[in-house]
């Protein structure tokens with residue numbers, strides 16, 4: 001711990017324990033928006049490979065992949081990634097190669113993350129540093145006493161499989177089960193710059209950072225490196241916080257998600273307002289029903305007679321039966337939409353989701369998160385079928401909702417402006433694209449920095465849009 005404190009002190013950080021929170025990361029100097037607080041390479045990481053998705057073990061690329069011919073589990077995009085992973089993989093490969101076909105199919109990314117964790121521990125030598133050290137894994141919270149019986153049994157089964165694969169005499173099954181629990185509340189999903197999940201990694205120093213639903217920092221990834229950047233000015237002596245969950249949900253939903261996966265009751269300024277009038281209104285807007293009157297934007301609360309939900313603005317009542325009917329219709333259609341999507345019938349899925357969107361528009365508040373999720377799906381599918389015009393229409397209607405549910409500096413808001421800008425540019429509306437791309441850059445330069453290929457491309461697009469706009473306004477005889 002002393003050497004970790006020393007390493008952190010050099011970067012203007014320190015670790016302290018807070019009552020009810022455990023270890024917490026603190027600043028020892030001021031940090032400004034966009035500044036990197038901490039960057040860490042993973043102690044171990046794996047791509048989230050499945051039957052339908054394969055990625056390179058080293059860089060997560062999905063093209064030109066070749067399977068490791070010995071273990072037939074791991075994929076590489078080329079020699080350089082294979083070499084970079086060889087030290088750990090040679091031990092894993094030997095163990096995996098012994099498995100029969102059925103056992104090999106049971107080797108999920110989480111099992112592989114555990115195999116790699118034990119291999120890294122075995123390979124740990126005198127070159128270890130304070131931040132790259134199995135002792136930091138030992139210090140992670142496991143919440144073993146909070147886990148229910150069913151989950152414990154599952155972890156025990158997974159631990160047995162790890163034991164069976166490695167066949168190391170020194171291995172302790174109870175400790176492996178505990179490490180699975182540590183993964184659940186400490187491992188991070190590695191995403192690309194557009195926040196699409198690619199893999200999972202364990203970053204034991206980043207794992208010291210606690211959660212807030214109103215965080216002062218954001219976690220992004222540059223390749224497999226985790227980077228925490230400030231989204232607001234953090235003065236020296238403050239706790240650094242990131243968000244573990246999707247924050248655009250009602251307080252009750254957020255509290256439940258945090259309790260279920262991380263075993264704590266959040267007491268951030270947003271959660272502290274639970275049950276107060278402003279919080280009740282916010283929850284009813286995000287996850288509640290709309291008013292019967294199309295021109296009213298009021299939010300609805302459960303009627304005192306329990307007959308249904310009453311608009312708090314105009315007083316109109318929506319009967320329970322009517323709401324139930326639409327909800328059931330949406331459920332049936334959602335099943336059909338999922339079936340169409342999984343059998344790659346994109347056009348069919350789009351038309352079903354449009355019907356769902358219409359029904360949700362009748363049911364939920366215009367700023368509902370459920371309506372937003374359906375529109376998001378439609379936007380992605382329309383982009384896949386290259387229907388740029390309709391995709392842009394959907395992107396534009398989501399923007400006011402994004403602006404309402406996220407703070408001004410939030411990666412998802414920046415990325416939505418970017419999508420909008422790209423579509424506007426593609427459809428030849430360069431003046432409007434200039435505005436959207438400008439807004440995207442203003443946010444993403446803070447959350448993502450400016451040096452990644454993703455940000456360089458965004459800034460280049462913005463320059464192109466600027467050049468075209470200035471070319472357009474130049475008088476013809478010039």
Ligand SMILES: C[S@@+](CC[C@H](N)C(=O)[O-])C[C@H]1O[C@@H](n2cnc3c(N)ncnc32)[C@H](O)[C@@H]1O
Nearest residue numbers: 020021022023141185207208209210211262264
């Ligand atoms: C990734 S760890 C964070 C570091 C942790 N405090 C430690 O001592 O190692 C996640 C765990 O920290 C605790 N935690 C994180 N954020 C918290 C918060 N806002 N309030 C209380 N506990 C929190 C919970 O026990 C959670 O399962």
